[in-house]
Amino acid sequence: MKSIVGFFGGFCGAALLWVLLVIGQLGNATPDSQWVRQSYAYKRALSRKIAAPKLVLVGGSAALFSINSIALEDQYHRPVINLGVNAGISLPYIIDQAKAVLTPGDTALLPLEYPLYNYHYTINPVMVDFYLSEPGVLAKQAWPLQLKLLFAVTPKRVIQGYRGIPRGFTVQGLYGPHHMNAHGDQTHSEVAKQSESQKAIVNSLTPRYYGKNFSKNNEAWNLLTSFQHWADSQSICLIFIPPSFLFQEAYLMDPVENHFYTTLPDLARKKGLTYLGSPLDYMFSPDYYFDTPYHLTAEAREIYTTLIIELIGPIINKGCGKK
């Protein structure tokens, strides 16, 4: 009997030790999450400079890469901030950041990536890294997510957390505020700047079976309807629209996938959200994309932005979001 008690004691001891190790480095920045952290800091700083009612693009990198904020600003004569950074950090943080930036009278345009509609305390490595490195973020989350994050964090990530940011580290590469314009839109995504490997990646992409894994009863809808109630109370208009997404035959031919895309807008409307457009109308061929199935090239961004202007025009012109 002593051995059995010892075994479970050892198990609980190791679990406790692990939790203490993780807690010991909470809030410590890591190199991997720096581009997300700095991008949000940059965008929040941009929004603080604006006093008038504004249009805010809320989402992941689909918003970052695929919408021309200047064209929207010219069309609707109001300041536009692109708050899109990375869908990997998931819905709780994206909504939290949107709430921090939105003020009464604002309009938020949400081209959310499809996995975000299926969020159910779902975690991924980007999210684990980011939620543990941002001070206070983990504490704000629901307990199922907290437990998942604490358990999913890898030993490598814990070591990185203790090591912190190496001296002289700067964010480099395609992603980060150094490649964003004064509205927060992505720059350096022109076709001319696309590498052969990026082209190859886009051309080799296979269908993503979001419909297969989709559940109508998940935490995403609770978060989104709660966000909608908050927005209503603040006289903020939320408009959900389809993101630009790489077209695949499976989205037409596979009944489950097709059903997902054709019914998502109605489902959102039933939940009390304003969802405009049909996802299948905003899917494009590989030559429109830069490096992922959500990232349009700078040239294709103009086409998608024009379609979005046509889509949201009537509702914006009716005065959505204005006090």
Place this chain on the structure above:
Amino acid sequence: MLFNSYLFIFIFLPVTLALVGAGRYLYGTRGGLTCIVAASLVFYGYWRPLFLTLLIGSILVNHQIGLWIMTLSGKHRRAWLWTGITLNIAVLGYFKYWNFFLGSLAHVLPFDPDIHPLVLPLGISFYTFQQIAFLLDIYHKKIERSSFVEYMAFVSFFPQLIAGPIVRYNTVHRQFISPEWLRWNNEFFATGLCLFSLGLFKKTVLADQLAVFVGPVFNAGARGDAVSAIEAWTATLAYTFQLYFDFSGYADMALGLGAMLGIRLPDNFKSPYKAHNFINFWQRWHISLSRFFRDYLYIPLGGNRCSFSRHLRNLMITMLLCGLWHGAGWQFIFWGGMHGLFLMLNHLRISRLPNLRMPRPLGVLATFSIIALLWTAFRSVDMVTALYLYKRMFCLSGFLTPAQFSFPTFDIANFITAGPGSAPYWLFLSALIVWGLPNTAAWCRLPQENMGSLPVFKGVTKAIMAGMLFFVCLKVLAGTGSSEFLYFNF
């Protein structure tokens, strides 16, 4: 269902333990065995329900033939024995060797074989051998009784159904019918927890990390891409350790699960890389398979109770068939043949030059080196790939450049994820475990030989360590997910 999955650990296992415990308590042996059979069928059917019919059909046919052998006399017994063996080998042969046979024939004869890829039913090699052994043991009057539920529990017993150890009927049957089996045993359960945890650690932490250094090199070799000598040696050594940790990890888990259910399964590994010659290696590696071949092939062929040349011939036949059992491919036949050759040389040395002995450490090193080299063929998809890699390993395609000898610096974050450059450290750790630590059964204090006695696991410190390792395994599984065991392919 995989032992190294959350579904198995948190749902299947607790439910099964509770059901079998309740079955034994309420309805005695029959109740316990019925629950074991039900759980085992769920376990097997979860993978591919269709092959349950093959498993159940095979059990029904073999049990019936066994009863006929038991009750009939004279030449009828012999006829049913051969019918049973032929049927078993025919089914195994169809799934495992038919395409290989057709493909090989097409190389010799001018015809175009219509080859359809066949899915090998999981565990078929193991449960077929187990049932052949059952028929032979009945024929030799080593088994006197067998009810259907006892037989079904013996064949389908989920801890050993997929990848062994290959168990003899009497080994588990006498435990099933023992009054001791009806009582809960804390020591059995504690030993089971320890064995399962250490096995899980070998699989998820050691074998799966070593796999990172193996697959890319062997795949590159199969494509004919450039592979350096250092890469080829690293992959070979990494596979040598990976296979051991993977397969012995599975065996430890099987023994652990058996112990949790009150059944002592036979050991399958005894620190095989500590072997100082090939004879010693086969007394330590996949012991249940070695014993099967020894008892049901080597000895019936004449074993060593015949002329020396016939003895050597028997060894070679046994090892060639052992190679073929592992898979339908010339690389397996080569592997088996080479093991046969080194066993023959070993016996020749003992017979002709009894005073010529190598110092033990040198013997261990030499045996390990040759065995590792032979694993290269075993892991390769075909003989062409194996030869390609051997050429690279021995610099037959060009010498090493000094730059290839650079030794990577140690980085703990890189090491724990088996990142680039961490291979030497993983190999060093593996060597340390293999040669510096006792094997799992010894660590958990399982009596090695006395099959009847209860395993004893004492020592709270070891229990605490096993519990901690179990947590580490669950953590790793959360990040990497479950991976199949290598011996599922055989």
